[in-house]
Amino acid sequence: MTAGLLTVKRESVTESSRLRDDWLDLENRASPTVFLSWQWLGHWLHVYQPRAWVLRVEEGARLVGLGLVVQTEERRHGVMKSRCLRLHQTGHKLLDQIWIEYNGFLAEHGKEGSVATACLEYLCNSMTDWDEFIIGAIDADEADSFARATGLHKHLRWEAPCFGVDLNALRRTGAHYLDSLSRNTRYQINRSHRLYSKQGEVSLVRPDSVEEALAMFDRIGPRHLERWGAGPDQSGFANPDFVxxxxxxxxxxxxxxxxxxxxxxxxxxxxxSFYNLVYNQVVYFYLGGMVVEADNRLKPGLLGHSLCIEDYRHHGFHYYDFMGGNERYKANLGKLHRHLVQISLQRPRFKLKLEDVARRARNRWVKESGGDYGG
Known part of the structure; x- marks a missing residue:
């Protein structure tokens, strides 16, 4: 299919022998986050081996865009089936618990909008056997542009703010990280540091080998489970596929x-302990595990993040990204830099319209009654 000057082609991942080289080449001409890098998506393909389609966007003979689309069926409310397309996700709950963020199509720098439009037009016009295109977690403004490009109904499934620390800006001021925080947050961190120092020197330690790195990751597990729980949609450490x-x-x-x-x-x-993804001098805080202290003056998470941020600032990294989540500590330690959403772009199907009417009625009832609905 041709969209303007761009041509979109589709092929199976298993038939795309040059995908790795093409992705890395385009990645070098793009400005992706870690989640659109081969570092993440190549590994995703290797570990989970999803039955994915590759969308290739070309301008003449030049590759300018790529995306990986998976077709699945989702059952909701026990009876309703919806045929779904997903971008860079499998559609299987346990496999998708790794939770991609900053999702979208990989595009040559400056062509992000035209590549996305070309891919969306292709999906709408050349792939007709689907009801919903589910994309997440994606920048909220980009999600709006996707909805405008397709003219499809946008159903918001999830949303969260993103906080982070601009380490380049911090370096330009010549100030230390703690100086950028509120008086109360700074006081809590300094007090925690002082109290922990009574137990011995407070320091950061990194593993010296892959085996030590894996052992450190494994030690995070019990603390993460204690903090988030072992049930569905809670700690990923309860999910063997995640681990x-x-x-x-x-x-x-x-x-x-x-x-x-x-x-x-x-x-x-x-x-x-912290587990971070690192890409193009940006640090993405992925997860951590903190000891539970009886003394609430001890704040291992606040202290640990502050020490890591200062360490990354000192070593020339550009940004420390807490990513999506409205946890209080993220707002205390960083500044809001965008909103993420997961959306469903829905074709005009009667079952989806009926579901939307029921959803709106339920939400209106919850709001008017002051009830609490957990769905």
Whole structure:
């Protein structure tokens, strides 16, 4: 299919022998986050082996866009079936718990809008056997542009703010990270540092080998489970597919600096550990595990993040990204830089319209009654 000057072609991942080389070449001409890099998506293909379609966008003979689309069926409310397309996700709940953020199509720098429009037009006009195109987590403004480009109904499934720390801007001021925080947050961190120092020197420790990196990741598990729980949609450490994905990612990416594991020590005691993705000098905080302290003056998470941020600032990294989530500590430690959403672009199907009417009625009832609906 041709969209303006751009041509969109589709092929199976299994038939795309040059996908890795093409993706890396385009990546070098694009401005992606880690989640649209081969570092993440190549690993996703390797570990989960989804039955994905490759959308290739070309301008003449030049490749300017790529995307991976998976076709699945979703059952909701026990009876309704919806045929779904998903971008860079499998449609299987346990496999998608790795939760891609900053999603979208990979596009040559400056062609992001035209590539997305070309892909969306292709999906709407050349692939007709679907009801919904589910994209997440994606920038909220980009999601709006996707809806405008297709003219489809946009159903908002999930949303969250993103906070982060601009390390380049911090370096330009010549100030330390703590100086950029509110008086109360700074006080809590300094007090925690002082109290932990009584147990021994407070320091950051990184693994010296892949085996040590994997061991550090494994030690995060029990703390993460304690904090978030072992049920559905809670800690990924309760999901073997989640653990397998990240252990293999560490095994392949830690030697090249694609992931960073950091332990925060107070003497011989590990009080916090962090697992971060690293790409193009940007640090993406992915998850962490903190000890639970009886003394609420001890804040291992706040202290640990502040020490890591200062360390990354010192070593020339550009940005420390807390990514999506409205947890209070993210707002205290960083500044809002965008909103993420997961959306469903829905074709005009009667079943989807009926579902939307029921959803609106339910939400109106909840609002008017002051009830609490957990769905």
């Amino acid at each position: 397998r994905f990240h252990r293999e990612l560490i095994r392949f990416q830690w030697p090249d600096g694609g992931v960073d594991l950091v332990a925060v020590m107070a003497g011989d005691k590990e009080i916090a």
